[in-house]
Each structure stands twice: as structure tokens, then as C-alpha cells.
Amino acid sequence: MGTFAATVALVMALSAVMTVCFAHAASKSPLQVGFYATSCPTAESLIHSATQAKWNVDRTITAGLLRISFHDCFVQGCDASNLIKSTPTNTAELDALPNLTLHGMDLIDTAKAAVEEACPGIVSCADIISLATRDAVVTAGGEYYAVPTGRRDSRVSLASSVNLPGPGFSVASAASAFQGRGLNITDMVTLLGAHTTGVAHCEFFYNRLYNFNGTGRSDPSMAPSLVESLKSVCPQASTGLGQTVALDQGTEFSFDNSYYKQLEKYRGILQIDQELTYDHKTSRIVKSFAGRGSRFGTSFGQAMVKMGNIGVLTGSQGEIRRICSQIN
Ligand code: HEM
Ligand SMILES: *[C@@H]1O[C@H](CO)[C@@H](O)[C@H](O)[C@H]1NC(C)=O
Ligand SMILES: *[C@@H]1O[C@H](CO)[C@@H](O)[C@H](O)[C@H]1NC(C)=O
Ligand SMILES: CC(=O)N[C@H]1CO[C@H](CO)[C@@H](O)[C@@H]1O
Numbered sequence: 001m002g003t004f005a006a007t008v009a010l011v012m013a014l015s016a017v018m019t020v021c022f023a024h025a026a027s028k029s030p031l032q033v034g035f036y037a038t039s040c041p042t043a044e045s046l047i048h049s050a051t052q053a054k055w056n057v058d059r060t061i062t063a064g065l066l067r068i069s070f071h072d073c074f075v076q077g078c079d080a081s082n083l084i085k086s087t088p089t090n091t092a093e094l095d096a097l098p099n100l101t102l103h104g105m106d107l108i109d110t111a112k113a114a115v116e117e118a119c120p121g122i123v124s125c126a127d128i129i130s131l132a133t134r135d136a137v138v139t140a141g142g143e144y145y146a147v148p149t150g151r152r153d154s155r156v157s158l159a160s161s162v163n164l165p166g167p168g169f170s171v172a173s174a175a176s177a178f179q180g181r182g183l184n185i186t187d188m189v190t191l192l193g194a195h196t197t198g199v200a201h202c203e204f205f206y207n208r209l210y211n212f213n214g215t216g217r218s219d220p221s222m223a224p225s226l227v228e229s230l231k232s233v234c235p236q237a238s239t240g241l242g243q244t245v246a247l248d249q250g251t252e253f254s255f256d257n258s259y260y261k262q263l264e265k266y267r268g269i270l271q272i273d274q275e276l277t278y279d280h281k282t283s284r285i286v287k288s289f290a291g292r293g294s295r296f297g298t299s300f301g302q303a304m305v306k307m308g309n310i311g312v313l314t315g316s317q318g319e320i321r322r323i324c325s326q327i328n
Pocket of ligand 4: 094102
């Protein structure tokens, strides 16, 4: 079989597997707001307090949690599978390349310890991720949204299942990765608004500065002043993950629509970010989120709830992990 035919076959097999594995986010949710109202009435407030306390000393927690949520939900569904540490007999998701820079798990552990003390064995790690992420978004200035709960935790985590879109993906191929999880292109542009906070390591946008698409030049779609300032943070000779820069060059720590405003000024950091202003399907959405009367705040919460439905375990599926980093 030729390389092309092999690739086509592989892609088809992967999409078939994805269709079977992922309960589509759009279909009716088995989750409900206030799932712990009687079984653990203090759960949401304990998680909120832990998140607030963490944010007071470390404002990067919002970004850490958002990225944990994304990686959790996109790999095998929102089941906290990406919190599990590898064992001698299993290489877990955390040991797959894209995880390298995940952070914020310490807060999940703190919040888990608090809810375990109040109500042992009731609240899942997957729900703690979703609730703490919402709380951190609100603390950073984002709009409140109610988080449906009732997820259970997986008993499986495999590095080999990690298949996330990359920063150099075209809008079309990223959109198809989202489509495979039941999220449409509007949801994708909205969720990428999470890049209004947090950082990227030089490695992920280096080619845009020095050798865009094999041209030996910088990406013509990046503002020249930004190219210059990023070059000084990420010198050509550097190797490895290197330094970091803010994904939102406007307001790094506040959860607002500044990311889209920066894209309109050709100041997006990752290629996928800036491409949103070039694709005709997405440029309209960027413009409206960047503009006056932006509905980004409300739309983001709705899109997070939709993402939070991907492939959830409920009822007697999976387990309620006692410690988030290991299977019971
Ligand atoms: C096409 C989809 C996406 C791609 C290709 C992508 C890619 C990336 C890359 C390469 C980084 C830099 C990581 C590093 O240097 O450590 C990053 C950071 C981040 N991503 Fe995304 N991302 C995508 C979608 C999302 C979504 C849907 C969310 C959340 C809803 C999200 C939230 C974040 C956050 C908050 C950070 C900053 C993390 C930190 O500061 O620790 N991303 N993303
Ligand atoms: C995407 O999904 C959202 C929410 O489920 C819906 O409101 C919107 O109309 C959809 N957009 C497209 C382009 O299908
Ligand atoms: C990259 O280069 C190829 C041809 O060398 C071209 O077809 C493609 O459109 C370029 N991509 C971008 C994003 O400029
Ligand atoms: C946060 C975390 O646990 N990261 C792990 C990701 O995978 C590498 C190995 O590829 C581990 O060394 C990291 O500890």
C-alpha cells in the first residue's frame, strides 16, 4: 500500500474509532447542575474556596486548569484520565508529549482532599476539574456559568490515546478534530478564546519567527513589531521548550475578549490562533467577539458546558477515584 493510501486508511480508521468512542457533545446530556446537592452539599463551595485560595497566590492557575480541561475532554472524554500517573506496567496520558507542560494538578489534589474529608467517595475528579476550571475563569474576570455534574472517573489512561490538534494545524483540520468530538466550528473559535490567558513555550511558534512554512522568513501574517519582540525572547540558537510568552499579548491574566482583539491586530502567538482571522468561516466570529457588545463571555460558558459533555462516564461506569492521580 502506498503512503497516501495508508494515510487515508489510517484516517478513516481513526474517525470510525472516534465516532464510536465519543458520545457526541451535542446529544442530550446525562449530567445535571447540582448533582451533589444532597450527596455532598458543600462540594461546590469547598472546590471554590480551594480555587480562590490558589488564585490569590498564583494567577496562572486559570490557564493551567483550562488546559487540563481541554486535554481531559479531548482524550477519551471528560473522565480525569489525564490526571493518572504512569505505573511500571502502564504509560499514562501524562507521559505523552503534549502533556509536558500541563500544570495545576496540585490544586485538583487539594480540592479533592477537602471534598474527601467532607464526603468520602462521592465527588469525582472529573467534576472537580470542571468546577474548579469554571471558578478560576470567573475569578479571572470571566462570566459565571452553571456546570452540570455527575461525571465519573475512568479506570484507563493510555499515552497512546493522546491525539490532540497541534498549533500548526490549519483551521480545517483543527475543525475536523473538534467535529469528531461533536463540537462545531463556532464552538472551536469560542473555546480557543481560552488563549486569552496563559503562555506558550517558544517551541510552539518558533517556526513563525525564523522559518515559516519552509520559507526561511517570518510568518507574513504576524505583525513585524511582534516578530521582533518574540525573537528577543526566543533566540534562534535556543533549543528545547525554552522561554514562554503570553498567548494574549494584551491582558495576560484577565479572562476577557482581548485575545480576539489581538488577532485583529495580527498579534496572535500560535499559527492556529492567527489563522482564525484568515479562514472565511472563522474570521466573522473573531470579528464579532473582538467588537463592542461582544458575546464572548456568555458564549464561552456555553461552549465549556458543551465540551464538558464529551464521552462522560455516568451511573455505575468507571469509579470515584480516591486519589486523582491513581486508579483505586
Ligand atoms: C486547535 C486547538 C488548540 C491547539 C492547537 C492548542 C495549542 C496550544 C499550545 C501549543 C499551547 C502552548 C503550550 C505550552 O507552551 O506549554 C496552548 C496553551 C494553552 N491552551 Fe491551547 N490549544 C487549543 C485549544 C485549546 C482549548 C480548547 C483550550 C481550553 C478551552 C485551550 C487552553 C489553553 C490554555 C489556557 C493554554 C495556556 C496554558 C498555560 O499557560 O499553562 N487550548 N495551547
Ligand atoms: C454550533 O453549535 C452551537 C451550540 O450548540 C449552535 O448554537 C450553533 O448554531 C452551531 N453553529 C454552527 C455553525 O453549526
Ligand atoms: C505552505 O507552502 C505550501 C507550498 O510550499 C503552500 O501550498 C501552502 O499554502 C503554504 N501554507 C501557508 C499557511 O502559507
Ligand atoms: C506534568 C507531568 O506529569 N508531566 C509529565 C509528562 O510526560 C513526561 C515524559 O514524557 C514526564 O516526564 C512529565 O513528568
